[in-house]
Amino acid sequence: MFQTLLFLQETATDVEATAEQQSIVQMLLEGSMFGLFIIILLIIMSFVALYIFIERYLTIKRASQIDDSFMNNIRMNVQNGNLNAARSLCQNTDSPISRMVEKGLMRIGKPVDDIEHAIENVGRLEIYKMEKNVNILSIIAGVSPMFGFLGTIAGMIQTFAALSTANNLSISVIAGGIYVKMFTSGIGLIVGIIAFIFFNYLNTMIDRVINQMENSTFSFLDLLQEPAN
Numbered sequence: 001m002f003q004t005l006l007f008l009q010e011t012a013t014d015v016e017a018t019a020e021q022q023s024i025v026q027m028l029l030e031g032s033m034f035g036l037f038i039i040i041l042l043i044i045m046s047f048v049a050l051y052i053f054i055e056r057y058l059t060i061k062r063a064s065q066i067d068d069s070f071m072n073n074i075r076m077n078v079q080n081g082n083l084n085a086a087r088s089l090c091q092n093t094d095s096p097i098s099r100m101v102e103k104g105l106m107r108i109g110k111p112v113d114d115i116e117h118a119i120e121n122v123g124r125l126e127i128y129k130m131e132k133n134v135n136i137l138s139i140i141a142g143v144s145p146m147f148g149f150l151g152t153i154a155g156m157i158q159t160f161a162a163l164s165t166a167n168n169l170s171i172s173v174i175a176g177g178i179y180v181k182m183f184t185s186g187i188g189l190i191v192g193i194i195a196f197i198f199f200n201y202l203n204t205m206i207d208r209v210i211n212q213m214e215n216s217t218f219s220f221l222d223l224l225q226e227p228a229n
Contacts, residue, residue: 038151038184042144046191049140052133053198060130060205064212066095071219074101078223083108096126096209097216104220112224119217126213130206137199141192148188155181 070093077086083105090102103122107115 035151035155035181035184038147038154039187042147042184042187042191045140045144045147046194049137049191049195049198052136053202056130056132056134056202057205060202060209062094063096063126063130064205064209066093066097066212070098071101071216074220075223078105078108096123096130096213099126100213100217101220104217104224108224112221115224116217116221119220123213123217127206127210130209134199134202134206137195137202141195141199144191144195145185145188148185148191151184151188152181155184 070089073089074086077083077089087102087105090098090105100119100122104115104119107118
């Protein structure tokens with residue numbers, strides 16, 4: 001008997017939860033078209049942010065991966081006068097550091113300042129490649145809460161406009177309308193926070209790669225200024 005009552009209680013709870021979910025969905029569908037448009041827009045922005053994060057994460061991750069022995073092999077080849085082998089090593093290594101070092105090898109024989117300037121130019125191009133589309137995450141992080149708030153304001157205006165001409169002014173009717181309209185603000189904040197986290201995480205990864213590039217540049221320039229054996 002006790003188990004039967006427990007089963008009926010759980011069943012009633014499930015039915016109430018389902019009815020509540022249906023009422024929320026129904027209220028969303030019955031809301032303003034503008035609010036629905038805002039929600040769809042925020043969902044699209046969330047997918048765009050996720051796509052950019054995954055694509056940039058994989059790109060920056062590849063850029064940061066380089067063999068620890070790369071600079072040692074470059075140093076050995078340069079000291080032995082085997083510049084062709086050093087260039088070949090750079091060409092067979094797909095990373096910003098290898099492309100910077102390759103440009104420096106191509107400038108050997110010119111003043112060190114010219115070599116450093118050429119390496120810096122390549123470095124700036126590589127940084128630009130890594131930062132491509134990352135700023136879109138910053139834009140999404142900034143505008144998505146605004147869009148959410150705009151949807152809420154538009155929905156609230158519609159709700160109070162409808163209440164001004166309605167005969168039923170019960171708390172349940174008012175609270176239900178406000179409850180649904182606040183969804184857009186909540187979704188906008190969630191999308192904005194996620195995009196903000198994505199943006200800062202990718203920038204941290206880029207800073208680490210830039211630090212690797214700078215260290216490799218200093219090592220290469222020091223190598224060129226070492227006295228010949």
